[in-house]
Amino acid sequence: xxxxxxxxxxxxxxxxxxxxxxxxxxxxxxxxxxxxxxxxxxxxxxxxxxxxxxxxxxxxxxxxxxxxxxxxxxxxxxxxxxxxxxxxxxxxxxxxxxxxxxxxxxxxxxxxxxxxxxxxxxxxxxxxxxxxxxxxxxxxxxxxxxxxxxxxxxxxxxxxxxxxxxxxxxxxxxxxxxxxxxxxxxxxxxxxxxxxxxxxxxxxxxxxxxxxxxxxxxxxxxxxxxxxxxxxxxxxxxxxxxxxxxxxxxxxxxxxxxxxxxxxxxxxxxxxxxxxxxxxxxxxxxxxxxxxxxxxxxxxxxxxxxxxxxxxxxxxxxxxxxxxxxxxxxxxxxxxxxxxxxxxxxxxxxxxxxxxxxxxxxxxxxxxxxxxxxxxxxxxxxxxxxxxxxxxxxxxxxxxxxxxxxxxxxxxxxxxxxxxxxxxxxxxxxxxxxxxxxxxxxxxxxxxxxxxxxxxxxxx
Numbered sequence: 487x488x489x490x491x492x493x494x495x496x497x498x499x500x501x502x503x504x505x506x507x508x509x510x511x512x513x514x515x516x517x518x519x520x521x522x523x524x525x526x527x528x529x530x531x532x533x534x535x536x537x538x539x540x541x542x543x544x545x546x547x548x549x550x551x552x553x554x555x556x557x558x559x560x561x562x563x564x565x566x567x568x569x570x571x572x573x574x575x576x577x578x579x580x581x582x583x584x585x586x587x588x589x590x591x592x593x594x595x596x597x598x599x600x601x602x603x604x605x606x607x608x609x610x611x612x613x614x615x616x617x618x619x620x621x622x623x624x625x626x627x628x629x630x631x632x633x634x635x636x637x638x639x640x641x642x643x644x645x646x647x648x649x650x651x652x653x654x655x656x657x658x659x660x661x662x663x664x665x666x667x668x669x670x671x672x673x674x675x676x677x678x679x680x681x682x683x684x685x686x687x688x689x690x691x692x693x694x695x696x697x698x699x700x701x702x703x704x705x706x707x708x709x710x711x712x713x714x715x716x717x718x719x720x721x722x723x724x725x726x727x728x729x730x731x732x733x734x735x736x737x738x739x740x741x742x743x744x745x746x747x748x749x750x751x752x753x754x755x756x757x758x759x760x761x762x763x764x765x766x767x768x769x770x771x772x773x774x775x776x777x778x779x780x781x782x783x784x785x786x787x788x789x790x791x792x793x794x795x796x797x798x799x800x801x802x803x804x805x806x807x808x809x810x811x812x813x814x815x816x817x818x819x820x821x822x823x824x825x826x827x828x829x830x831x832x833x834x835x836x837x838x839x840x841x842x843x844x845x846x847x848x849x850x851x852x853x854x855x856x857x858x859x860x861x862x863x864x865x866x867x868x869x870x871x872x873x874x875x876x877x878x879x880x881x882x883x884x885x886x887x888x889x890x891x892x893x894x895x896x897x898x899x900x901x902x903x904x905x906x907x908x909x910x911x912x913x914x915x916x917x918x919x920x921x922x923x924x925x926x927x928x929x930x931x932x933x934x935x936x937x938x939x940x941x942x943x944x945x946x
Contacts, residue, residue, distance in 0.1 A: 522884045523547070523912060526876060529597060533589045541579045544570065549850070549873060551913050556851035566920075580855065580869075581862035587671075591868075594875060595654075595669040595695055601879065602656045602667070607700045609655040609832075610692075611666045611839040612685050612709060614674065617853045617867045618646040624858050628676040646853070647867050648674040650681055652688040653839050655704070656878075659887035662777035662902045666838035667878055668871040673864045681708070686715055693718040702821070704836045713820050714795040721821040723832045726802060728758040728816050732789040735799055750792050757816040761785060761804045768806065771827035775834045783808055786826040791818065803829045845905040846870045874905070881908035 527546060531539045548565025549556060558576050562568050567576070579585075599608060616634075619627050627647055635642040650673075653666035670691065672684040679687075689703060700719045703712065707725035734751030755763065768783040783806040788799050800818045803826045807813075817833045824832070846852040852870025857863050881889070881903070889911075891903050 523550075523880050523916065526880055530590060530593055533593060534583075534585045538579060538583050538585055541571070541575055541583075542585075545576050545579060546869075546873065546876075547916065549869070550877065550909065551916050552851075556854040557856045560854075577857075580857050580865050582860050587861070587865060587868055590872065591670040592691075592695065594872060595692060598654050598656075598667055598669050598875060598879070599696060599699075601883070603654060607702050608692075608696070609835075610689070610701055610703045611653045611655050611836050612650065612688075612703065612705045613836075613839050613843075614648055614650045614681055615843040616644060616646045616648055617847070618644055619853065619863065620645050621858060624863050625860060626673050626675055626863050647863055649867055649871075650674055650684045650688075651839070651842070651871055652685065652692070653842060655835060655838065656882075658882065658902075660889070660902050663841075664777070664835055664838050665878055666842045667875040668842065669875065671868045671871050673867075682712055682715070685709060685712060686717060689717045689720055693720070702832070704832055706836065710818075711794050713791075713800065713818070714797070716797075721819065723817065723819040723821070723824075723829060725833065726757060726791070726816045726818045728814075729756045730791055730816075731793055732756065732802065733792050735788070735790055749796065750790050754787075754789055757802060757804055758814075760787075761806070761814055761816075769826070770808070771830075773805070773827050773834065774831040776837050781808055782806060782827075782830060784826040784830065786829075788822060795820065801826070801829060805830045841905070842871070842874060846874045849905055849909055850874060877909050877912055878905070880912055885911065 524543070527543050530542075533539075534542055544565065544567055545558075545561060548561040548567055552561045552564030554560045554564050558580065559573060562573060562576060603609075616630050616632055618632075621627070622645075624647075627645055629643050629645050630648045632642045632644045635644075649671055651668040652670045653668045656665045656667055658665055670688045672688060674681055674684060685703075685705070689701065692701065693699075700721075701717075702721050702723065703709075703717070704723045705712070707727065710722075710724040710726065713722040713724065732754040734754055736748040736751050739747045754760070764785055768785050771782060771784050772779050773782050785804040785806075786801060788801050790796070791800050791802075798820060799822065800820055801822050801824065803817045803819075805815045805817065815830075817829050819829045819832070847870075850870045850873055852867055855866035857866050885903075889903050889907075891900055891907060893900070
């Protein structure tokens with residue numbers, strides 16, 4: 487994959503101060519199961535007016551339980567909202583209602599960090615993804631490279647919304663692959679600020695919300711230039727080009743020498759050449775590959791990647807498969823205290839953000855709401871990521887450290903829940919409460935309606 491497709495120049499980013507909310511402290515008191523979902527949504531009431539929050543709560547719940555395509559009218563039909571209020575009220579909520587995505591994400595960040603990263607360094611993941619929207623009159627849409635369908639020398643372009651989420655990496659209590667819970671999302675527009683500036687703005691906003699915390703940003707090679715942007719209290723781990731121009735650290739200045747001090751030392755071999763020439767010095771280590779331990783041969787050194795990060799050294803790590811089945815990989819980090827194996831493990835830990843993209847599109851239908859004008863398209867796509875975070879939050883806080891995982895004949899060894907299991911569990915509770923409230927809660931009736939609830943929980 488070609489690295490630095492967005493260029494390596496350090497743009498002058500306009501980083502605004504983080505917004506403030508009237509009720510910024512998050513008061514968390516989650517009751518079990520379906521009631522917990524309503525309590526979770528109630529935390530975001532300060533973002534909306536009172537009538538607007540009632541509509542938002544109905545639409546968010548219908549988005550979760552909807553068994554059909556998630557257009558606004560589809561969610562109204564799937565959630566039983568057709569006769570509750572005029573249909574244009576739900577359209578206006580997404581398209582032009584008086585509420586702010588910025589405030590919604592601010593409150594989301596406060597909640598997620600308080601629940602899942604209350605102390606220590608905060609691990610952040612970022613990347614960009616394309617939400618396919620083929621219409622030519624959709625506000626904010628453009629033609630972008632489709633990373634899913636592109637591969638090798640084949641590059642595929644498609645029309646849609648190019649979104650840049652910043653996600654909190656969370657290790658679930660059941661182990662395995664971490665989760666990437668979005669806590670902010672920005673829309674990249676053609677002719678606007680770059681992806682790098684958008685990520686820098688989100689990191690600076692987060693640094694303003696948590697002035698006493700440090701951050702670790704993990705991203706693919708396209709975002710490697712952020713290592714030289716001096717983000718506040720933030721270390722960066724990313725992939726490095728195999729032909730990167732590396733230099734030794736500048737030698738100490740000799741007394742009495744005139745002229746400016748040297749900024750870099752002698753030129754070092756590229757990572758590819760260095761790995762090819764080095765026969766000794768490789769160290770075998772166990773690394774965490776998406777929740778599974780694997781052995782790698784590692785070669786590391788501290789060097790100056792002057793083109794990207796001219797003011798501080800980075801730790802360069804070459805990772806080699808001992809079996810010879812995979813090509814060598816090159817990673818780097820600005821945290822010189824990190825062991826080489828930890829650098830590789832942290833970079834492999836960025837993969838959950840790809841699972842977030844897939845689930846937000848496939849399981850939540852993030853590309854399906856039909857909004858064209860104003861802030862509607864951006865709001866609808868961002869709400870899909872917001873719902874992903876909220877569903878996992880509900881699941882982690884209500885199902886306990888060892889949730890029940892469905893044992894299926896064709897998947898007998900499954901031990902850990904997926905997002906499909908999480909959203910199905912929430913649908914099951916919401917539908918069970920809805921049916922029980924309308925038909926009574928007798929044990930005999932619950933037995934009759936159990937197959938119906940299960941079918942509704944597994945829909946889409």
